[in-house]
Amino acid sequence: MRQGIFISFEGIDGAGKSTHIDALAAALRAAGRTVVLTREPGGTPLAEKLRALALNDPMDPLTEALVMFAARRDHLLQVIEPALARGDVVLCDRFTDATFAYQGGGRGFDLQVLGELERWVQTVPAVPGGVRQPDLTIWFDLAPEVAARRLAGARVPDKFESQPAEFFARVAAGYARRCAEQPARFARIDADRPRDEVWRAVEAAVKSRGWIA
Ligand SMILES: Nc1ncnc2c1ncn2[C@@H]1O[C@H](COP(=O)(O)OP(=O)(O)O)[C@@H](O)[C@H]1O
Numbered sequence: 001m002r003q004g005i006f007i008s009f010e011g012i013d014g015a016g017k018s019t020h021i022d023a024l025a026a027a028l029r030a031a032g033r034t035v036v037l038t039r040e041p042g043g044t045p046l047a048e049k050l051r052a053l054a055l056n057d058p059m060d061p062l063t064e065a066l067v068m069f070a071a072r073r074d075h076l077l078q079v080i081e082p083a084l085a086r087g088d089v090v091l092c093d094r095f096t097d098a099t100f101a102y103q104g105g106g107r108g109f110d111l112q113v114l115g116e117l118e119r120w121v122q123t124v125p126a127v128p129g130g131v132r133q134p135d136l137t138i139w140f141d142l143a144p145e146v147a148a149r150r151l152a153g154a155r156v157p158d159k160f161e162s163q164p165a166e167f168f169a170r171v172a173a174g175y176a177r178r179c180a181e182q183p184a185r186f187a188r189i190d191a192d193r194p195r196d197e198v199w200r201a202v203e204a205a206v207k208s209r210g211w212i213a
């Protein structure tokens with residue numbers, strides 16, 4: 001049986017994640033893999049309920065971080081771990097880097113506490129002595145003002161999308177910090193390019209790991 005692969009998609013709102021996730025799923029399926037397409041917060045009935053709260057109800061930064069991690073724990077145990085154990089590829093629209101970027105960077109919440117929560121939530125039997133992390137994180141790096149221009153009029157903004165530009169500058173800095181801390185796991189994509197060029201960069205990141213030809 002083939003080994004499971006866990007790939008997360010990250011970036012500020014409007015960076016272009018959703019535009020490319022289906023195409024990557026199709027490329028992996030064409031390579032013979034079974035793909036589980038999922039998202040955070042969400043991915044299970046319970047986590048989707050928590051998503052609705054997190055994206056709509058005002059709450060303090062610790063509550064927000066706990067809701068994100070509660071949703072993640074359920075999602076990890078119910079969906080991600082079983083899929084990886086079957087040898088599937090999990091494509092996840094956002095994972096824990098988003099908590100470090102949004103609650104840590106954007107809200108300014110304590111990064112050490114987030115690190116503790118990460119350790120508690122992502123400790124799973126299949127990773128002996130370790131913490132589950134994506135095998136690859138594709139980070140769509142885009143200046144907040146460009147992302148805001150792309151989103152203007154594209155959809156009704158939720159609680160996060162209606163934050164000011166300074167918030168997204170802090171979120172972007174949060175992603176950059178995570179990427180600098182764990183460079184082997186990250187593929188940074190310059191997302192300020194036409195869609196086909198961004199796609200080729202996504203494809204190249206996955207090809208370089210030998211997961212598609
Ligand atoms: N490379 C690109 N150039 C211009 N617009 C883009 C590009 N990629 C995506 N878009 C558009 O920008 C908006 C946000 O993209 P989306 O994939 O929904 O972002 P995200 O999922 O990261 O929030 C959408 O309207 C999308 O069609």
Ligand SMILES: Cc1cn([C@H]2C[C@H](O)[C@@H](COP(=O)(O)OP(=O)(O)O)O2)c(=O)[nH]c1=O
Pocket residue numbers: 013018039040041055068093094095096098099100102103158160161
């Ligand atoms: C996973 C996660 C998401 N978020 C935020 C980022 C996004 O603004 C929002 C939902 O993400 P997303 O699914 O990208 O929203 P959309 O479907 O509208 O593109 O939740 C956090 O603040 N912390 C987290 O841990």
